[in-house]
Amino acid sequence: MIDPEELKRRVVHALADADVEVQDLTGTRDHFEMRVVSSRFAGQSMVDQHQLVYAPLQDWLKTGELHALSLRTFTPEQWKKAQERQTRTP
Amino acid sequence: MTPELKSRFDDAVQKHPVVLFMKGNALFPRCGFSAAAVQILQQYGPVHTVDVLAEPDVREAIKEYTHWPTIPQAFIRGKFVGGSDILRDLEERGELEAMIKGTEGG
Numbered sequence: 001m002i003d004p005e006e007l008k009r010r011v012v013h014a015l016a017d018a019d020v021e022v023q024d025l026t027g028t029r030d031h032f033e034m035r036v037v038s039s040r041f042a043g044q045s046m047v048d049q050h051q052l053v054y055a056p057l058q059d060w061l062k063t064g065e066l067h068a069l070s071l072r073t074f075t076p077e078q079w080k081k082a083q084e085r086q087t088r089t090p
Numbered sequence: 091m092t093p094e095l096k097s098r099f100d101d102a103v104q105k106h107p108v109v110l111f112m113k114g115n116a117l118f119p120r121c122g123f124s125a126a127a128v129q130i131l132q133q134y135g136p137v138h139t140v141d142v143l144a145e146p147d148v149r150e151a152i153k154e155y156t157h158w159p160t161i162p163q164a165f166i167r168g169k170f171v172g173g174s175d176i177l178r179d180l181e182e183r184g185e186l187e188a189m190i191k192g193t194e195g196g
Contacts, residue, residue, distance in 0.1 A: 046176045054159050061159035068123065071175050
């Protein structure tokens with residue numbers, strides 16, 4: 001079982017300016033959804049962006065303690081646009 | 091990862107335009123993320139799937155091959171593109187079809 005706050009702390013620690021939101025999908029503390037907004041993602045491919053988030057979680061992923069992680073990554077600009085799109089949708 | 095598996099992966103991703111390493115197969119996916127990935131990809135044509143549950147050594151080796159910790163894993167035209175979240179995002183941005191058809195800009 002993983003403490004969602006610890007999950008968040010690790011990602012924030014790895015990506016200094018990251019804005020991270022974590023959701024426990026099943027209430028079992030092993031399936032999480034995470035949204036990460038960071039300027040570190042600028043100019044990086046999506047694979048590289050996800051790798052940056054996976055890096056501080058390697059041990060949990062290896063042991064299977066972290067069984068599933070649904071991940072969305074945004075640069076601050078992309079996140080701003082995504083939010084504008086959301087508010088415009090009827 | 092054995093050299094045999096590495097060359098098997100090299101061959102598979104070169105031979106088929108779209109390859110998905112997944113849990114189960116297209117008809118019977120055995121994980122929600124694998125199901126979502128195969129469903130997104132199949133809209134644009136045939137998908138060559140490899141069931142990692144049937145081959146435990148493949149399941150571990152593919153993670154080393156791509157340095158990617160989770161399944162599913164998709165390759166388009168020989169290039170690793172990521173897992174189900176990335177496929178969903180590419181689909182939402184309208185970029186996936188061009189990648190598969192090889193008509194993306196640049």
